[in-house]
Amino acid sequence: MGAHAHGSGAPAPARSQAQAPERLSIQLNNDRMTLAITKVPQVYLYGVIDADAPQRFAAMVAEGKIPTGSDIYLNATSGDLQAGMALGRLFRKDAMVTHLGTPRRSRLATKVNKTATCVGACSYAYFGGLYRWVPAGSDRFGLPSYDAVAAQKSEDVAAYLKEMDIDLGPLTATLATSRDPVVWLTTDQMLSAGLANNARLPLTVQSLLSPPAPSVTLDQVDRNGRHRLVIQCRPGQLTITSFDMVGVGAAREILRRGTRAYIEINRQETLLQPPGGARAVDDAVTMMHAYPPTQIGHLLLARNIGAWVDGKNKSFRNGFVFELDPVREDLKKYYSACWKAAPWPTD
Structure with missing residues (x-):
């Protein structure tokens, strides 16, 4: 059945809605119908990629809830860049598959028909997928124009991109000269630059x-x-x-x-x-x-x-x-x- 994970440990003191910190939600769909069709669980990560998100995700992997080769669906527009890369490394370690997608509303409902957006920390998490599907329908994948160029110059980001075999070089000029805060990439751009591979490694x-x-x-x-x-x-x-x-x-x-x-x-x-x-x-x-x-x-x-x-x-x-x-x-x-x-x- 579907499950949500929001961390573990002793309950935190009650907070008002305004004070509650934003966190990444994890929805695990491992019901019989899902497994009959996809053979592996579908895991939806949505919200804000907070610093503790990789630890919560890793705990579910260690418990056997998220096995090797699982499908990961991302929908996040903000968050911690280091946490995004940490999630990406977890995805790659277990040969997981990254997509964009929105979570199910309930066990009985089909996937909600709304746009999934992946940008910033989410983009770097997406790069961790061994197999990476281009966005479908109205889903959007973006890189913050100035931040993406600056991030490439940092040693830890450069090391991560190299580790994931991702080269943003072909997009550097576009990112550096864009007047928009986010460059939304087309499927052709993602495929030609090797950011997505649609479940195939290079020939x-x-x-x-x-x-x-x-x-x-x-x-x-x-x-x-x-x-x-x-x-x-x-x-x-x-x-x-x-x-x-x-x-x-x-x-x-x-x-x-x-x-x-x-x-x-x-x-x-x-x-x-x-x-x-x-x-x-x-x-x-x-x-x-x-x-x-x-x-x-x-x-x-x-x-x-x-x-x-x-x-x-x-x-x-x-x-x-x-x-x-x-x-x-x-x-x-x-x-x-x-x-x-x-x-x-x-x-």
């Missing part, structure tokens, strides 16, 4: 460019597992091998329910695997496809490549897609290596 590439069989391996980790594509060229032959490393049990279940397996190029189904072609190998769903060597340019210049397994019910679809722009230069070098090692007909 990595490893190339072996020497003959007789140059290969390139693309890897990406996301919330659902690890995914890999290996492209290899030989004289007269080009193969694409996919690995969807989702765990032994999940791999077997995907193949049990799946009826079609295929490669997508530019979101279009391109290579259909014959029945039984997709296999469970250790913890992965894997399949190998032959691809026309003369079409290697189309393949390596594609915007994206995906590998999928569908079921009879179209709502069942498991797999992954790689956006290739971040590794475009590596793919161009691989194209040249393939041409040198295994030239294809030009007719």
Whole structure:
């Protein structure tokens, strides 16, 4: 069921409403329906990020109420910067996922349809998410223009940003020259600057460019597992091998329910695997496809490549897609290596 946490210890002396200090509220949603859908609790942090908020949050983690990989929803417009960073470190330590969102009103109510706002200390807490979703709907994420530039110059903030692999450099000019106290970032700005990753870590590439069989391996980790594509060229032959490393049990279940397996190029189904072609190998769903060597340019210049397994019910679809722009230069070098090692007909 839902729960709220507001600290522990002996009761404080009664205060009037005007005298009560502002504190961060923590709403824990771990009811059966939530866990059936998301597999992990949803934790809403809202209000003011006070200096003691990290201690209250850490206590709930230590008690097992907030497990590894939980979804954290933030809605705070003011607070203690050091506390925001401390919360961020707690999120990263346990691979938590940060979103913007407003809390539920009651156990039976759905999420309230109102804007969540994250700025200042909340922004730095958000950066702690291993996976960070861009704001949805009318939710807003902002950085105080002058304060954000000044904060980057402090050693502790600089160390925190480096620890979280966050680089505000691309936004420094915007923050420094803005006439507004807060710069509200678009989803495109957040994604292009790496502030948000929509539940995917950066795509990595490893190339072996020497003959007789140059290969390139693309890897990406996301919330659902690890995914890999290996492209290899030989004289007269080009193969694409996919690995969807989702765990032994999940791999077997995907193949049990799946009826079609295929490669997508530019979101279009391109290579259909014959029945039984997709296999469970250790913890992965894997399949190998032959691809026309003369079409290697189309393949390596594609915007994206995906590998999928569908079921009879179209709502069942498991797999992954790689956006290739971040590794475009590596793919161009691989194209040249393939041409040198295994030239294809030009007719």
